[in-house]
Amino acid sequence: AQTVTQSQPEMSVQEAETVTLSCTYDTSESDYYLFWYKQPPSRQMILVIRQEAYKQQNATENRFSVNFQKAAKSFSLKISDSQLGDAAMYFCAYRSSDTGTASKLTFGTGTRLQVTL
Amino acid sequence: KAGVTQTPRYLIKTRGQQVTLSCSPISGHRSVSWYQQTPGQGLQFLFEYFSETQRNKGNFPGRFSGRQFSNSRSEMNVSTLELGDSALYLCASSLDGRTFYGYTFGSGTRLTVV
Numbered sequence: 001a002q003t004v005t006q007s008q009p010e011m012s013v014q015e016a017e018t019v020t021l022s023c024t025y026d027t028s029e030s031d032y033y034l035f036w037y038k039q040p041p042s043r044q045m046i047l048v049i050r051q052e053a054y055k056q057q058n059a060t061e062n063r064f065s066v067n068f069q070k071a072a073k074s075f076s077l078k079i080s081d082s083q084l085g086d087a088a089m090y091f092c093a094y095r096s097s098d099t100g101t102a103s104k105l106t107f108g109t110g111t112r113l114q115v116t117l
Numbered sequence: 118k119a120g121v122t123q124t125p126r127y128l129i130k131t132r133g134q135q136v137t138l139s140c141s142p143i144s145g146h147r148s149v150s151w152y153q154q155t156p157g158q159g160l161q162f163l164f165e166y167f168s169e170t171q172r173n174k175g176n177f178p179g180r181f182s183g184r185q186f187s188n189s190r191s192e193m194n195v196s197t198l199e200l201g202d203s204a205l206y207l208c209a210s211s212l213d214g215r216t217f218y219g220y221t222f223g224s225g226t227r228l229t230v231v
Contacts, residue, residue, distance in 0.1 A: 033219075035219050037222075042224060043205060043207075043224045043225045043227075044222055044223065044224040044225070045207060045209070045222035046222075047219045047220075047221070050218070050219050091160065095219075099215060100173075103148060103150055103165040103167070103172060103173045103211075103214035103215065104150070104162045104165065104173055104175070105150075105152075105160075105162065105209075105220065106162070107159060107160040108159075109159050110159065
């Protein structure tokens with residue numbers, strides 16, 4: 001079974017600074033998908049960024065980028081120019097490409113990000 | 118385009134009762150998945166429905182069940198509620214549950230069992 005580990009329960013960053021959230025995962029599969037979701041106090045999980053394992057190029061979405069290291073099974077999220085609205089819980093998630101289990105997301109335990117002035 | 122709608126937002130039930138939660142996916146989405154979120158266990162996959170059929174199931178007891186209607190709306194039911202069932206229940210929809218583009222989540226139903 002796949003597992004996702006987020007070793008940083010809480011992180012803090014000053015507005016306009018850069019912060020990196022860590023995520024490692026364990027899988028025996030070679031093809032899979034990785035996601036970062038953000039959960040603000042409104043409770044809705046919002047997709048931040050996604051990565052296909054077979055693509056070596058790191059995904060980027062505006063101020064959000066990932067450092068995907070397939071061999072190390074690492075998938076960290078970098079937030080540049082942090083804004084107050086970035087404060088939330090961030091979850092790393094894994095999804096298999098196996099059609100039998102593809103619909104299931106396996107989540108990490110989350111990292112609470114605080115943004116200070 | 119309307120998002121994923123979950124009703125009700127909050128629910129308080131007594132131990133032993135049963136509860137039904139509802140999820141309306143984004144128009145055109147045929148896959149609906151359910152997750153339970155608790156402080157202790159985190160986010161755990163309950164099940165997925167696609168075209169009115171349960172396609173994938175997590176490791177939850179049989180007290181947890183669901184169904185999907187022809188318009189893709191889904192309901193999940195928990196019978197004989199236990200205190201440990203108190204959680205945020207999140208619903209997620211996608212076109213087919215298999216594409217790369219991830220899932221769109223609703224804002225959840227907060228269930229409290231007393």
